Amino acid sequence: MxxxxxxxxxxxxxxxxxxxxxxxxxxxxxxxxxxxxxxxxxxxxxxxxxxxxxxxxxxxxxxxxxxxxxxxxxxxxxxxxxxxxxxxxxxxxxxxxxxxxxxxxxxxxxxxxxxxxxERSVPFPGWTLPGVIMLGGLQLQIKSGVVKPLGRTTIVGTGPLLPLVACQLHRAGADVQGVYEASSFGRIAKETLAMLNKPQLFLDGLSMLAYLKRHGVPLHYGWGVVEASGQQEVQEVTVAPYDDNWTPDLNRAVSLTTETLAVGYGFxxxxxxxxxxxxxxxxxxxxxxxxxxxxxxxxxxxxxxxxxxxxxxxxxxxxxxxxxxxxxxxxxxxxxxSAELAEKNRQRYLTELKAVLRFRVGIDSFTQRGSGQLTLPREDTVICRCENALRQDIDSALEQGVQDLISLKMRTRVSMGDCQGKMCVGYCSDRLREHTGKADVGWIRPRFPLDPLPFSAFQTETEEA
CATH class of the missing domain: 3.50.50.60 (FAD/NAD(P)-binding domain)
Known part of the structure; x- marks a missing residue:
């Protein structure tokens, strides 16, 4: 050992x-x-x-x-x-x-x-189309210094990463046609005091908003995605005003022509x-x-x-x-x-950490998700990309009395694919908690190996062996 x-x-x-x-x-x-x-x-x-x-x-x-x-x-x-x-x-x-x-x-x-x-996955109609990319993945492209998103880029979701990536994209020469933050401006205003625990971070955020305004990149608060559409790839995205529960007002929906849709709902x-x-x-x-x-x-x-x-x-x-x-x-x-020195050092680091945590409370409250986003997928929307399980499969399982994730997995095959639920379990657990009223709906213990292994991993040292 x-x-x-x-x-x-x-x-x-x-x-x-x-x-x-x-x-x-x-x-x-x-x-x-x-x-x-x-x-x-x-x-x-x-x-x-x-x-x-x-x-x-x-x-x-x-x-x-x-x-x-x-x-x-x-x-x-x-x-x-x-x-x-x-x-x-x-x-x-x-x-x-x-x-x-x-x-x-x-x-x-x-x-x-x-x-x-x-990254947290949030399914909606068209989320599996080529050209729909998670915000973190798009940021990795920016970091490469080589790859830029194709054509007009629309950013949807919630959290401080949205304006940050919008600024980074614009500086890289990309065409950012709009940022749609699902949470209302009123929420962020209420959390100003908490976020002032880290004034430099707060000022960094304000500077990003100023940059977007100065360069004509619109930032819409209280708006979110409804669906993406296109033939072989994303060609259009529909956005609409969200209420405080993130339920879209479809009567005021707007369709935008776009070649890249970046989606970010946090991590x-x-x-x-x-x-x-x-x-x-x-x-x-x-x-x-x-x-x-x-x-x-x-x-x-x-x-x-x-x-x-x-x-x-x-x-x-x-x-x-x-x-x-x-x-x-x-x-x-x-x-x-010694235990005394360890405790002394710990307290010093804890003091610094507490200021960060108070700031994060404000961010978390501002970006708190609404259950209205659970209604975005249609019956034929894919929820589990590995096993092609649809929303209608989830709905049927709930109607049949499924109360926990293990039972849902057995009925629908969600989380049985290579990613072992990274993409779908979040939506499934949200639906179960909403349906049952329980905070704890169980969890699915990942199996070995956590990621697919190449055949070379199993080759022995000699052909005879």
Whole structure:
């Protein structure tokens, strides 16, 4: 068993944790599925001469400072890039698909999971058409410095990523014809006090709105998507005013010609691994499943720590702080530092973290989803893209008395495909909770492997064997 702490995820949380561990004399191993460290917000430009302007000045400076700090301790960090964790068991081991495309078993005594998040899918008629792309995926194209969206781009959804990507697209020379924020302007006005806990972030947001106005990119509050349409690809998007419950007013719907439709409804934690490992989870008020975490970033298994967006979406600054707190717990457990010093360090990081969390409360309240979006799919709208399960299949199962996700999976095959529910379980759990009135409708434990494996992963060393 490895005596070195194992960190899964080389984003801000994982890097910050590794720095803390090494600074207190504890070498560690850092595993990431990408070809470089920094996390998904930093990913994209691998070529020389591509700048990091898309990050914004403040966050770019923070990430560059983190990389500089990491470089000072990198001699004591075993970094495994291009290595994807495809399964694991709590208290025992992980399975990784390494750079040679072989599955290897990794034992651990202490583990930190900072696996990040993935985008929330919201199905509506036409959401599977070519040209309809999730906002995070479109942002990755911008980061490449090579790919731009085709023709006119319309942005729909909710959250601070909408104006950010709109600004980035415009700077890259794309034609942004409009941004449609589902939440009303009144909501954001009510949360101004909470968001002033991080005045620089608040001012950054205002500067983005000013940029869009100055360059003639309209931003519509309280409007959202109704449907996308086209023959072989998206050609038109219909938007309409939303009420406070996000139910569209179809009498005032407007159709727009568009070649790219970017959809962003925020992110949810990547919990497939924590679920498979049998850690305790609970439903967040926003409908997603998240693992239980205490004040030391410990999961329900004390030697397994969780940091970053895997415990809830709070941004890069909070991810770094949660990683540093988790490291204090790991150092205390291993006896590398005293309990008193660990607590002192934890309190220092917690003070910084609380200001970020107060800001996030305002963001979360502003972007709180309405149940009206559940009515967007028509009967023939695909919900599970892997198994081609339609909304009418979900409706029939509910009419037949289905009360939980496991039963819904058995009746409709949702979540049985390669993505294991990343795309469809959110909508399905929302529908179940609305239908049953229960906050907890169960969950589907992902199976091994979490991602499809190449045949090379199973090839033995010799033909005879």
């Amino acid at each position: 490895s005596m070195r702490p194992i960190i899964v995820g080389g984003g801000p949380a994982g890097m910050a944790a590794a720095i803390e561990l090494v600074n207190h004399g504890q070498p560690c191993t850092l595993i990431d599925e990408a070809s470089r460290l920094g996390g998904v917000v930093y990913r994209g430009p691998l070529r020389q001469g591509v700048t990091l302007d898309y990050l914004g000045e403040r966050y770019r400076d923070a990430m560059q400072a983190l990389h500089a700090e990491f470089s000072k301790v990198s001699h004591a960090v075993e970094v495994k890039l291009n290595t994807r964790i495809v399964g694991g068991e709590a208290g025992q081991w992980l399975y990784a698909l390494n750079e040679q495309e072989k599955v290897e078993k990794i034992d651990f005594e202490q583990l930190l999971l900072s696996a990040g998040c993935h 949810i934690p990547r919990t497939q691994l924590t679920q498979q490992m049998g850690l305790r989870h609970a439903y967040d008020a926003d409908g997603f499943l998240k693992p239980e975490i205490n004040g030391w970033q410990q999961s329900s298994e004390a030697h397994i720590h969780l940091a970053g967006d895997i415990g809830g979406l709070r941004g890069g600054e909070a991810a770094m702080l949660s990683g540093r707190i988790a490291a204090q717990s790991m150092l205390k457990q291993s006896g590398a530092i």
